[in-house]
Amino acid sequence: MLIYHQGSDVALIEAFEEEHDVTVNREALNGSEWATRYISETDAGETSADVLNFNGGLANLLTPAIDTIQSVDTPNQDKVYTGALGSSIEESITNIFGDDAKQLIHTAYHNxxxxxxxxxxxxxxxxxxxxxxxxxxxxxxxxxxxxxxxxxxxxxxxxxxxxxxxxxxxxxxxxxxxxxxxxxxxxxxxxxxxxxxxxxxxxxxxxxxxxxxxxxxxxxxxxxGTSTGHYAATDAGDNPELAREFVKFAMTEEGQELVTEGEGGSEPINPDMSGRSEYIQNQIDEYVDEMYAVIFxxxxxxxxxxxxxxxxxx
The missing domain is CATH 3.40.190.10 (Periplasmic binding protein-like II)
Structure with missing residues (x-):
């Protein structure tokens, strides 16, 4: 299985490898590189990544290839879209990708x-x-x-x-x-x-x-505002079923604990879970009344x- 990712979710990937007894090949791509490479490969009919991990500010770059993204029902999915933050995520990704966006683009953490x-x-x-x-x-x-x-x-x-x-x-x-x-x-x-x-x-x-x-x-x-981190399972790789399982795993409580640990202080998107850093959580609790996902x-x-x-x- 191949993932194009931000490079900070190694603990999540290693746990998935152990649980499923598979090897996940990783390509850490900065900025918009993941989109440029993925779209170039899919446009040429080439095999590409099974899973994409990207920042919400760049989510719109996936628009030309959205037909290659699989629909996945993930654990705790309804909890993601609650409150000002969840509503802003839902509204923003729906504006970009349409009514099926919540099954295509999965928000795992925010910063x-x-x-x-x-x-x-x-x-x-x-x-x-x-x-x-x-x-x-x-x-x-x-x-x-x-x-x-x-x-x-x-x-x-x-x-x-x-x-x-x-x-x-x-x-x-x-x-x-x-x-x-x-x-x-x-x-x-x-x-x-x-x-x-x-x-x-x-x-x-x-x-x-x-x-x-x-x-x-x-x-x-x-x-x-907050920067959001997302996963998408593609059908452009060699392992579409494993891709779906990976995205589901990332959205479990275990998966979110692992990915937020790797992000060094990012907050899990599930509102029932506390953040990794007590200091960070205290600052959010002290200062913030409303938080919105910055997705354009x-x-x-x-x-x-x-x-x-x-x-x-x-």
């Missing part, structure tokens, strides 16, 4: 967006979008350029801002003399003292640093990318 800060440098950390614009943070904020379309889209589509308000916010944010960098490297950039705050970072970057005693703190806006259609992604680039002069 909330947040604000990071240096606990020794910031006595009053930002806890809202408006706090980020405070003059005391000017020149001391780190952010990723490629995440700015995500900020604009999340505010406009999910958080109750009008399009004009969201665009004005992004323009004001750009006036803060932002230090642009990458999401993966930003915790270390904060701890080195180059910046004090990381804007729109991913929560699963935090537990490892805190376990090592680093003064890396986190807050979340009362309404925020292809048209929305293109629009938000263009507007963010125009507003910030990228």
């Amino acid at each position: 909330p967006f947040c604000f990071l800060y240096h606990e020794e440098a910031v006595s009053e950390p930002p806890a809202t979008f408006e706090d980020i614009l405070d003059s005391r943070f000017e020149g001391r904020i780190g952010a990723a350029q490629y995440a700015m379309y995500n900020v604009l889209g999340t505010m406009d589509k999910f958080l109750g801002y009008s399009t004009e308000e969201a665009e004005n916010y992004l323009a004001d944010f750009g006036e803060q003399d932002i230090q642009w960098g990458g999401i993966v490297d930003m915790p270390q950039t904060i701890l080195s003292g180059e910046v004090d705050v990381g804007f729109w970072m991913l929560l699963n970057r935090v537990p490892g640093f805190r376990e090592d005693g680093a003064p890396l703190g986190v807050t979340l806006p009362p309404k925020t 259609t292809e048209e929305e992604s293109a629009t938000y990318n263009q507007r963010a680039s125009e507003i910030l002069g990228f």
Whole structure:
């Protein structure tokens, strides 16, 4: 069996191999590589991956090949689509893939967006979008350029801002003399003292640093977005039955415990399960009132990318 994956669910894969006495060949593909490769292979009539694992922000890239995705009924499926988070997942994937989306695209975990800060440098950390614009943070904020379309889209589509308000916010944010960098490297950039705050970072970057005693703190806006992780079973590989079994396994409580452990702090999508990191769960409980899955259609992604680039002069 072959999986194109994000590379962090090794524990899940190994447990599946042991339970089914099979070998799962893994191709860890970054960004949109999984979609480019899979669609290229299926368009050419070639054998491809049995299972796809991808970020919800890139789910729309699967649209041209959705006819190659198998329908699977998974454990705890109804629990996924409860509350603001579950409803936003259901609405978003249905908008992209149609009424059968819940049987095609399976959400296993999520990773909330947040604000990071240096606990020794910031006595009053930002806890809202408006706090980020405070003059005391000017020149001391780190952010990723490629995440700015995500900020604009999340505010406009999910958080109750009008399009004009969201665009004005992004323009004001750009006036803060932002230090642009990458999401993966930003915790270390904060701890080195180059910046004090990381804007729109991913929560699963935090537990490892805190376990090592680093003064890396986190807050979340009362309404925020979260990056979702998905699985899909294809009929383009040599093992369609095993592909269905793998997706089912990923959605069991055992499977979700394994995949969230591998993600280093991501939250299981099943609301009955607690997250891996007590610190992360406490931060979510303390700060967050509503959380929405950041999943855009292809048209929305293109629009938000263009507007963010125009507003910030990228």
